[in-house]
Amino acid sequence: MILESIVLFGLLAILLYKWSTSTFEFFEKRNVPYNKPLPLIGNQKDFIFRKVSMFENVINHYNQFDTSIFGLFDLRSPAYGIRDPELLKQITIKEFDHFVNHRSAIKDGGLLDKAVNNLRDQKWKDMRSTLSPVFTGSKMRQIFGLINEVARESMEYLKKNKETHTDFNIKDYFTRFTNDVIASAVFGIKVNSYKDETNEFYVMGKRVTNLTIWQNFIFFLYANLKYVMRLFKVQLFDKKDTDYFLYLVMNAMRYRQKNKIFRPDMVNMMMEARGLFVNENDKKTSQNKEWSDDEIVAQFFVFFFAGFEPTSILMSFAVHELMANPDCQEKLREEILEVKANLDGKPLTYEVLQGMKYMDMVVSETLRRWPPAVVTDRECNKDFHYKDEKIDVTIKAGDYIWIPIAGYHLDEKYFPDPLKFDPERFSDENKGNIQPFTYFPFGTGPRICIASRFALLETKAILFYLLSEFELKPSCKSSIPMELKTGVINLAPKVGFWMNLVELSDKN
Known part of the structure; x- marks a missing residue:
């Protein structure tokens, strides 16, 4: 019995090894340079064993090659790494019809499947056209009042x-x-997470954005056993968590439609897109597409999922760099105080905030130095041939494209002294020197993040108020230079974002 068990275990181990390495000749057959992978974990050893952060992991892979395309094994899945700006432009713009979709890693039948960033082909195009009017400059101008109120x-x-x-x-x-911004400007509800630290909306946000060990394991299983996981419909999120958002959005829509309530938030904007508002003649507004409740709520869910953590990370790295570079902090404060004086007691407006040049330079440089999304992807849906002096390859339908955002942003060929925080890179005099398709913190092409304007607007608003009242000084807990947490997908410091706040009124 023991011998039979040993033999069975040995056979299973051999089968597992064969299966886990079955893709490992992929790049060799295509004459694409790559590093030798390990069974199951591919080329992600340093990240999986917590030696580096995901940010450093992406940069390390990017820097190991000097060709326009290189091979990478994301666990056992082969991916073409793209490290040439012109090729990136070709893939994301010129030949976009070959690379319309993101890779479908998680397909669990939940809300994330129906979110715009996970939709595919015509379904994605239809949803994108439905959502695009929600994020125009005129809509952001309407929504700014809500952001400004929360900031104050x-x-x-x-x-x-x-x-x-x-x-x-x-x-x-x-x-x-x-x-609180998402609650007000997206979901149309009023919360104050400073006075009520355990309000339901905040607690739910932490639940769905702070992935557990089990949820990270589900990601791993979907990457390696996606067909088995889809067969058994293994869910990434607890149904009661997603039902909370379903209840929240649909109740708000029904109540507003019944009582003819208008509020300049995303609930209203999505109701307009869905044709739920009546005009003066009591007729429905026109609409291009009929969307189900789940499909509508899925967009709110992904806005929450993407806006809750990545935007706060952007804000945190911005103030960290301003704390570590007091000359930049003082220059931004001078601009803020000048604007504040010109307002002469009037409220901050969308137009005034958008006109602040140094503010935009600081935020742009933060996004270069610390892009919240360090990598993005595409899936090839039509064969695409590429040839240069070193590479001659046909990327086939179903192949996976890996776009290392952090690699481009920290490449000294495009950004001299890339580790230096230097907002002047984005001045009117210098920003024209930035090579196209080397700076794309929100992605690029038709698949660019649809909510980037919203994220930038709330980031600039809170920086305006914070620096108009406080000086940011290092504390004994501050991490200068910044050390990143290893083994996690999110961009995060090893010891947290700590600083001392000194009220400007106390200094005068």
Whole structure:
């Protein structure tokens, strides 16, 4: 019996090894340079064994090659790494019809499947055209009042709680801010996560954005056993969590439609897109596509999922760099105080904020130095042939494209002294020197992040208020230079974002 068990175990081990390495000749057959992978984990050894962060992992893969295309094994899945700006332009713009879709890693039948970033082909085009009017400049102008209101409330809390200003956890502060902005501007509900630290909306946000060990394991299983996982419909999120958002959105829509309530938030904008509002003649507005409740709610869910954590990360790295570079901080403060003086007690407006050049330079440089999304992808849907002096390959339908955003942003060929935080790269005099398709923090082409304007708007708003009232100083807990947490997908510091806040009024 023991011998039979040993033999069975040995056979299973051999089969597992054969299966896990069955793709490993992929690039050799295509004469594409690559590094030798390991069974199951491919070329992700350093990341999986927590030696590097995902940010460093992406940059390391990018820097190992000097060709326009290189091979990478993302676990056991082969991926073509793209490290040439002109080829990137070809893939994401000129030959977009060959690379319409993102790779479908998770297909669990849940809300994420129906979110715009996971939709495919015509379904994606239809949803994108439905959502695009929601994120125009005119709509952002309408929604700015809601963002501004939350920003002012957050500053009132900060000024009243002076005991928190030493060794201040700025990431927690920004997470609560983005939570309250999303609640107000996206879902149309009023919460204050500073006064009520355990409100249901905030707690639910933490639940769905802080992935558990089990959820990360589900990601791993989908990457290696996607057909088995889809067969058994293994869910990434608990149904009661996604039902919370379904209930929230649909109830709000029904109530507003019944009571003819208008509020300049995303609920109203999606109701307009869906044709649920009546005009003066009591007729429905026109619409191009009929969407199910799940499909509508899925867009709110992904806005929450993407906006809750990545935007607070952007804010946190921005203030970290301003803290570590006091000359940049002072220059931005001078611009803010000048704008504030010109407002002469009037509220901050969308137009005024958008006209702040140095503010835009600081945020742009933060996105270059610390892009919240360090990598993106595409899936080939029609064979695509590429040839240069070193590479001659046909990328076939179903093949996976890996686009290392962080690699481009930290490449000294495109950004000299790339580790230096230098907002002047994006000045009017210098930004024209940036080579196209080397800077794309929100992606590029038709698949660019649809909510990028929203993220930039709330980031600039909170920076305006924070720096108009406080000086950012290092604390004994601050990480200078920044050390990143290893073994996690999110861009995160090893010890957190800590600083001291000094009220400007106390210095005068």
